[in-house]
Amino acid sequence: MDIPRIFTITESAHRIHNPFSPDKLATLGAALRLTPGASLLDLGSGSGEMLCTWARDHHITGTGVDMSQLFTEQAQHRAQELGVAHQVKFIHGDAAGYVSDQKVDVAACVGATWIAGGIAGTAALLAQSLSPGGIILIGEPFWRQLPPTEEVAQGCQAHAISDFYTLPALIAYWGHLGYDVVEMVLADQDSWDRYEAAKWLTMRRWLDANPGDDFAPEVRARLHSEPQRYATYTREYLGWGVFVLVPR
Template sequence: MNRERISGIAHADHPIKSPLGDDSVSRLLERGLPRGDERVLDLGCGTAEWLLRALASRPHLRAEGVDVSEVALTQARQAASKLGVDDRLVLHHQEAAGFVSAQPFDLVISVGATHAFDGLLPTLAAARRHLAPGGRVLIGESFWDRTPSPEAVEMFGDLHDLATTVDHVVADGWAPVHGHVSTRDELDAYEWACWGSLASWALDHPADPAAVQVLETATAQRSQWLHGYRDSFGFLCLVLRRSPATT
């Protein structure tokens, strides 16, 4: 079973592919979409869950999403059709870093997808190119909540602590107008949901040739979380506007 299929199973019970609860997602969208009639772009949208939620509650919103996974985009199109918002959603099958649009956007989203741009600041640079005057960026990034183990650093790379992460964003010409640090409950709920969904699938499909692989993956990932990064990993979402000197 390929990684994309495994990821789809893992996130079956947690379609927001980040450690955020539904209420947190709603509040972040409220701060990013103060009018309700904005044009929204999600760079690295996956199954477009952020866009679907925004569209479902804002009938005058229009949205576009970009992702390299045709499987995820097909799922997004099906979900949009069921919600009756497909006429206001455009999805692009391509690398987010190479996406070009003739029109700017009022909100640019990139939550848990900064790897597509090789880091936080390059992601903000990409968002800036798509942003309309006065627009906002909703970005989600990992940070070290405590000193990480060598194993955690090997898994997640060169992250910073919370204060340093925000300092870098501000120094890059952005003003945070809202922020959310994922709680312990949100972080744990996400991990339990992912690895529990994989384990359940494997146990429910014992005759499937991939069942052993999927169960082993669930066990290994859960162990990495509990022994490697649970006590040090954090996740931050920021709603940003351009600082006056850089607009």
């Protein structure tokens, strides 16, 4: 069980596998007003930066689940590095359908709503692990501005314009699903740059170290195309944020 190899190459040096900077992640943690001992479930936990830094800064506990063996190992190492391994644990496994044995104060899926077929299914999945009065975190793209054509949407790596809402429409949709939006922290172009552009140096260094790898042509093709694609499409049209939801 693992994610496609291209992601474990391009994001191998990332601590945060979303267009969030460490400052944005810290802002989100502070915005939640976490109390010591609060519990968090993170589905699609990546390299564990959210859970580990919040355990350090807010003295919470939690569990992360992720399909990537590499990212799970990185998360476990990060927990040791920050001295919070006794507060958090990371499971290499499929987050799709995962429900915590014990109810949690915060249930999160930050950038992996595909695990339950989209945002509605992911919110419903997270709600199964949530304590009464708890909060849900969902990280999701939205259109900063509507693409003028389907070709532009595909340049943002969407299948179609209809894949994402605008920000006002997304907030309205949360209400339609029966949730109050009580906080949000949004990526900006700088945090997008740090997420996307950092991949390019990682790919180049990987190519230099692995010139004979069978996967090298795919990585080379991506390095050739990604800077132009990102600057032309994603940076201008696509937003991303973490939305804090409380069931009504």
